[in-house]
Amino acid sequence: MRAKLIVIATLVAGTLDIASAILTVMLRGKPVDRMLQGVASGPFGTWPLQTGWFGAATGLAVHFAIMAAMAAAFVFAAERLPGLRQRRLLYGAVYGALLYWIMYWVVLPLRWPSAGGATGGIVSVLLPLAIHILLVGIPIALIATVTKGTRDPVI
Numbered sequence: 001m002r003a004k005l006i007v008i009a010t011l012v013a014g015t016l017d018i019a020s021a022i023l024t025v026m027l028r029g030k031p032v033d034r035m036l037q038g039v040a041s042g043p044f045g046t047w048p049l050q051t052g053w054f055g056a057a058t059g060l061a062v063h064f065a066i067m068a069a070m071a072a073a074f075v076f077a078a079e080r081l082p083g084l085r086q087r088r089l090l091y092g093a094v095y096g097a098l099l100y101w102i103m104y105w106v107v108l109p110l111r112w113p114s115a116g117g118a119t120g121g122i123v124s125v126l127l128p129l130a131i132h133i134l135l136v137g138i139p140i141a142l143i144a145t146v147t148k149g150t151r152d153p154v155i
Contacts, residue, residue: 009144013067020131032056042062071144092142093137096138098137103132
């Protein structure tokens with residue numbers, strides 16, 4: 001059951017998150033493949049930026065691998081901390097905010113020192129924060145805390 005929850009949470013939250021990233025990139029008039037190549041360049045350096053669709057596909061795989069780690073962490077935590085199950089919307093929102101903070105204030109600046117943080121104004125903080133809360137943290141929490149045969153309250 002644990003592996004199934006991780007896979008489902010990864011697919012749902014990963015798809016919602018990457019769809020929001022694709023939409024954001026398209027609204028800014030930038031190429032989607034370049035954004036995905038940029039994701040791949042995080043762990044793999046510059047080669048994905050010169051490999052066209054293969055670099056973009058690698059970026060998509062990296063995105064879902066990161067999301068799998070995020071989903072697995074919450075699934076494992078929910079098994080050990082019953083409070084997460086009892087207040088899953090609240091803790092899902094908190095988890096989404098934590099993931100935003102880790103990604104934008106720790107991971108991105110470590111990989112690209114000029115990236116991350118609140119460098120582009122309030123929208124550059126609020127939009128990714130809302131996406132991480134609503135499309136990543138809460139879906140992961142709702143899926144991770146499903147128990148077979150019960151009807152637990154959501155909030």
